[in-house]
């Protein structure tokens with residue numbers, strides 16, 4: 001039943017404005033892939049292309065071995081869950097859920113049985129006769145989920161399904177969505193701009209920026225080994241330090257900044273390091289130490305209190321960096337220090 | 353807690369009601385008068401002036417024509433206007449802004465101008481028979497109202513539910529009838545009533561388009577007044593009012609009126 005989705009080099013325009021460019025993406029059978037990115041980067045547009053509400057100007061979309069590219073939207077057999085629920089206001093909860101079955105010519109009694117069974121699964125059997133207007137946001141989203149699932153679609157798509165819900169419910173619902181998707185083994189494409197949400201429920205996450213996918217990988221890889229400066233920044237590697245390798249000694253390398261400060265790094269820890277690269281670190285991965293040791297000489301600026309550490313804005317030559325220092329030793333602005341990267345919190349970015 | 357209402361406010365309200373309803377009461381009373389001239393309060397009580405409408409064949413015929421124009425004109429206007437309003441709202445982002453203004457422009461043009469230009473073009477130039485010309489006139493007269501009122505309903509309609517229905521396998525045309533239409537029903541009913549009333553009471557457009565043997569009730573009323581000044585005028589007015597009210601009640605009963613809700 002479940003099938004793989006392949007988006008093959010699609011380009012999309014609104015009028016003459018290009019919104020997506022040469023975008024490729026595939027979601028394996030039963031996999032949940034999230035599209036994550038800032039507002040306006042083209043996430044909804046991607047879903048609309050797959051759903052058939054928008055035609056790509058180039059490229060193809062396939063579901064299993066079926067080519068969807070030119071298929072009318074109502075023949076695509078995709079379960080959709082919208083941010084604003086999009087329930088039919090004039091139909092009861094049960095009729096909402098049964099709607100897709102009715103289109104599939106499922107006979108009356110069988111239809112009701114299946115709709116009720118699905119409502120039971122999302123815990124709303126007792127509200128079957130209500131109109132959507134009389135439901136809470138969370139209940140509405142459950143109905144929307146039931147309505148999309150009951151047709152047993154080979155592909156489920158979600159467009160920010162939780163962003164109208166409060167924080168607590170958001171967490172409950174995302175777990176519920178993930179469980180239902182897993183249990184049915186349905187392939188799913190999930191749009192969100194919430195990093196935690198995307199990372200917590202996805203098998204893989206595509207980080208999008210201005211109509212392109214910057215990196216598509218498991219949350220673990222994205223979080224530890226971002227492939228480029230954009231993704232690094234996105235997942236919290238705030239410090240980007242351009243370096244040039246000066247000496248190689250087996251796995252050990254020494255690299256220098258433009259100002260000549262030298263760092264020693266191990267390829268055993270960080271993977272292969274090219275001659276010119278950027279070292280990305282999180283604030284936690286840049287330790288503030290007394291001057292003198294190996295590292296980046298820097299001057300501290302503003303200090304903020306994080307609870308678990310002090311955070312400093314620091315300047316090292318032309319670079320402005322963010323580093324964390326121990327609570328035991330608050331340092332004043334203007335103090336000269338050495339910043340030492342902690343390899344466990346670093347990533348190597350190849351030149352783009 | 354009893355809120356005291358200022359006496360002046362009560363007086364003002366009463367005056368407004370007298371002003372609004374007074375003439376209607378006078379007409380109603382005059383229509384029942386047993387005299388051969390218009391008078392109020394009625395002297396004697398008789399239905400003979402209502403009987404008179406029935407006896408004068410011109411009135412019988414024009415009532416039928418008026419109802420035909422109102423029902424058919426409104427019907428055609430709904431068939432044309434609802435899809436137009438739908439398209440204007442559905443594709444609002446992609447359509448130029450002046451387009452929707454264009455569709456309601458006829459409201460701004462004096463009806464008398466519309467009547468005259470239709471006479472020039474449809475009747476004189478194209479030689480369309482009177483009855484059809486009249487129907488075209490009535491249809492054009494009410495289309496802007498339909499578009500305006502239905503658009504107001506569609507403005508608050510969430511088009512993503514249409515997409516939800518399509519994604520669940522409902523073809524676009526069926527989706528329009530099963531999903532869109534039920535959700536803009538109140539607007540459609542309001543459009544129907546407004547159009548019907550506009551059409552059945554219209555004088556300006558009809559004045560130009562009526563011709564030999566084909567006339568509407570208000571026009572016949574004017575013609576009658578030029579010769580006679582008997583209570584028939586009042587009784588016809590009452591009939592016109594009752595017809596309107598009757599249609600509204602029927603529409604409300606059959607379609608479930610919810611104008612106030614929207």
Ligand SMILES: Nc1ncnc2c1ncn2[C@@H]1O[C@H](COP(=O)(O)OP(=O)(O)OP(=O)(O)O)[C@@H](O)[C@H]1O
Pocket residue numbers: 014015017019037038039040041042043044045046193445
């Ligand atoms: N109907 C439209 N006409 C013209 N441009 C559009 C239209 N819809 C979206 N856009 C533009 O296309 C780009 C991508 O929009 P899209 O809705 O895919 O973004 P998104 O990633 O879903 O953003 P958000 O997180 O805010 O929902 C945006 O720059 C947007 O302004």
Ligand SMILES: [Mg+2]
Pocket residue numbers: 043044045159
């Ligand atoms: Mg969006």
